[in-house]
Each structure stands twice: as C-alpha cells, then as structure tokens.
Amino acid sequence: xxxxxIMTKQIFNExxxxxxxxxxxxxYAVETPLENKNxxxxxxxxxxxELNALRTYVEKKLESIVDGFKVESLEIAHVGIPTSLTDYDxxxxxxxxxxxxYENDGDFRDNYLSLLKKVKKNIFAEDCYYQxxxxxxxxTPFPVGQECFYxxxxxxxxxxxxxxxxxxxxxxxxxxxxxxxxxxxxxxxREVLGEFNYDIVKVNANKENFNEMCKKHSSEVTTNFGxxxxxxxxxxxxxxxxxxxxxxxxxxxxxxxxxxxNSEYIYRGTGRRAMLFxxxxxxxxxxx
Ligand SMILES: [Fe+2]
Numbered sequence: 001x002x003x004x005x006i007m008t009k010q011i012f013n014e015x016x017x018x019x020x021x022x023x024x025x026x027x028y029a030v031e032t033p034l035e036n037k038n039x040x041x042x043x044x045x046x047x048x049x050e051l052n053a054l055r056t057y058v059e060k061k062l063e064s065i066v067d068g069f070k071v072e073s074l075e076i077a078h079v080g081i082p083t084s085l086t087d088y089d090x091x092x093x094x095x096x097x098x099x100x101x102y103e104n105d106g107d108f109r110d111n112y113l114s115l116l117k118k119v120k121k122n123i124f125a126e127d128c129y130y131q132x133x134x135x136x137x138x139x140t141p142f143p144v145g146q147e148c149f150y151x152x153x154x155x156x157x158x159x160x161x162x163x164x165x166x167x168x169x170x171x172x173x174x175x176x177x178x179x180x181x182x183x184x185x186x187x188x189x190r191e192v193l194g195e196f197n198y199d200i201v202k203v204n205a206n207k208e209n210f211n212e213m214c215k216k217h218s219s220e221v222t223t224n225f226g227x228x229x230x231x232x233x234x235x236x237x238x239x240x241x242x243x244x245x246x247x248x249x250x251x252x253x254x255x256x257x258x259x260x261x262n263s264e265y266i267y268r269g270t271g272r273r274a275m276l277f278x279x280x281x282x283x284x285x286x287x288x
Contacts, residue, residue, distance in 0.1 A: 012265040013160060017201045023265075024198040027163040028190055032232055033123060034166070039186030039232035042223050043122050050115040051226065055172045057108050058101075058136070058248055065100050074173045077246040078140035086140040092271065093149040093239070101136035112250070117288050119168055119228050120254060127257040127287035129279050134252035139180050142241040151182070153214035153238040155189065156253070158200050160269040162277045165233035165253040172248040174225045180242040181221040181249070188217040189236040214238065257287055 012020065034041060045051060059071040062081070069080045078086065085096045112134055120128055142148050157163045171179065184192065192213050196202045203210050214236050223229040231237075233253065260279065267277040275282045 009264070009266045011268055013268045013270070017199060021197055021199040024157065024163065024193075024200070027157075028193065028198060028234055030164075032164065032166075032234075034230065034232045035186065039189070039235045040183060041230050043119060043228050043230060045115070045118065045226055045228060048226055050111040050118075051170070051172065053111045054108065054115075054170075054250070055225075055248075057104070057111070058138075058172055061100065062097075062138075065097070074248055075176050075245045077138070077248075081140065083140075086138070088149040090149060093152055095138065097138045098136060101138075102133065104136075112252075113288070115170070115228075116168065116252065116254075119230065120288055123166060123230060124254070124256055128254040129257070129260060129283035129287055130254050131252040131282065132284045134250045136248070136250050137239075139239060139242045139247045139249075141243055141245070144241075148241050151211050151215065151238040151240050153182075153184075153211050153218075153236050155193075155236050156233055158203065159271060160267055160277070161233060161253070162255055162259075162263065162267045163234060164259040164263075165255050167231050167233050167235075168252050168254065169221070169223065169229040169231070170250040170252075171223055171225055171227070171229075172250065173246060175222055177244040178242060178247075179221045179223070180239050180247050182215070182218040182238050182240050183221055183231065184214060184217045184219075184236040186232055186235055189234055192217055192236060211238075255283060 012023065015023070055074065059074060062071055062077060063069055066081055066085070071077055071080075081097070088095050116130055120130075156165065156167065169181070192210070193203070195213065196206070196210070218236075218238070221229060269275045269277065269282065277283065279285055
C-alpha cells in the first residue's frame with residue numbers, strides 16, 4: 001500500500017470519543033497470535049552477541065555523555081549519573097538520558113535489526129514492519145516519597161498506536177532487585193479497561209483510579225538479560241519507581257504485513273511529534 005492509498009483511509013484520532021471506544025471494544029475482542037499465552041511470552045536468546053554489543057554501546061555512550069564517568073556495571077550506573085539527566089519530564093515521562101539515544105550509530109542499528117529478526121521468527125512466519133527507531137530507556141532509583149511521573153499505566157493504544165502491534169521489550173541489564181516494569185496480562189487488561197467501557201478519555205480523566213486498579217492486577221516483569229519479552233500491544237503496562245538498581249531496556253514494536261494491508265484506519269501518535277503509524281514514518285519502510 002503506497003502513499004495515495006494511505007491518504008484515502010480515515011485517521012482514527014479524528015473520530016468521536018464514542019466511536020473510538022467502540023473501535024477499541026471491537027479490537028479487544030479480536031484474538032491475536034499471543035492469545036493462548038494471555039498476551040505475554042518470554043524468549044531466550046541463545047547467542048548473546050547482539051545483546052552484548054548493545055550493552056557495550058550503552059556503556060560507552062553513557063561515558064561520553066557524563067563527564068569523567070566510568071561504568072563499572074550498568075546495573076549500578078545511577079551511582080555516577082547526575083539526577084538532572086535521570087529525572088522525568090512531567091508531560092511524557094522521558095528523562096534526558098533517553099533523548100541522547102534517539103540517534104544511534106550504524107552498529108547499534110545493525111545489532112538491533114539482527115536481534116529483532118531472530119525474535120520475529122519466533123512469533124510470525126509472515127513479513128513484518130518494525131519500529132524504525134527503537135526507544136532506549138534508562139531508569140534509575142527514585143527516592144521514596146518524591147513525586148514522580150510513574151506509575152503511568154497505559155497501553156500504547158492510549159498513545160495513538162495501532163491496536164494490533166506486538167511489543168518487544170529487551171532488557172540490557174540483569175534483573176537484580178527490580179525491573180521497574182509492570183504488566184497486566186490480556187485478560188486482566190480487558191477487565192480493567194472494560195470498567196471504563198474502553199473509553200480512553202474516561203481512563204485519562206480517572207488516572208489515579210485507573211493506576212490503582214492496574215497496580216492490583218499487575219505483576220513485575222522479571223525478564224532477564226539474555227531474554228526478550230514479547231507482548232500483545234493491548235496489554236496494560238507501566239514503569240514503576242525503580243528501587244535499587246538501574247534498568248536499561250529497548251522497546252520496539254512489530255506490525256504484520258497482513259494487519260497493515262487490512263487496516264481500516266490510519267493511527268497517529270498523541271505525542272510531541274504526532275507521528276503517523278505508517279511504513280516509512282513510525283514503522284520501517286522495509287519488512288523483515
Ligand atoms: Fe508503553
């Protein structure tokens with residue numbers, strides 16, 4: 001599907017609140033490839049070459065960002081990083097460190113793609129588009145009692161994403177004491193969102209209540225370095241305040257060719273850049 005065809009499709013974001021809620025009710029009723037795993041599965045990566053290379057890349061880059069900083073171990077990187085780089089912005093929950101990783105070198109991309117292809121093979125036989133620029137996040141311990149952007153339970157659909165995306169979460173740190181990443185399985189996600197009739201506007205207007213309900217139904221992700229978590233994009237998730245360790249992770253998304261070709265609508269991000277979830281924009285131009 002090329003440019004002109006894309007433009008004949010309606011932009012989902014422009015619908016009324018009720019139309020959008022109805023669409024989400026329909027989408028949550030669809031059974032997708034991870035349905036029998038209740039939306040969440042972990043894969044072990046046999047060859048750690050790419051993961052090790054990505055981890056080393058992050059270490060070196062951190063050393064170039066923070067003057068005089070030497071990474072002994074990524075899991076304790078917070079000890080040497082000023083909080084001005086790790087505090088979250090109040091609107092999007094992004095810290096400054098993450099923004100340094102919006103642009104990465106060719107080796108980073110090669111390792112990312114090579115790893116993603118291996119993971120994708122475990123899930124789909126058909127071709128997929130993928131998030132062209134993956135997001136690298138660095139979360140560090142946050143003082144108890146200090147106001148924080150997190151928890152911020154959501155599905156990426158709340159941020160405008162295509163509802164049939166499959167999320168890939170790749171930890172680059174070992175799980176020591178906490179991952180700071182919490183998830184609800186697909187059934188629990190349906191239950192909690194069902195309480196709000198799948199109306200994202202209602203969810204956003206009752207954020208505290210929603211967070212509390214989600215927290216009760218969530219479990220901490222314990223996926224370790226050397227493993228990759230794959231989950232249905234409809235699963236609710238959030239970062240929680242880290243307690244004792246630094247967590248570095250990459251998050252990215254896949255969309256199958258078939259889903260893209262048969263999509264009724266075009267989706268647009270609600271973030272700063274308002275990106276279209278289309279091949280060549282948010283997704284890759286090529287398929288893997
Ligand atoms: Fe998310």
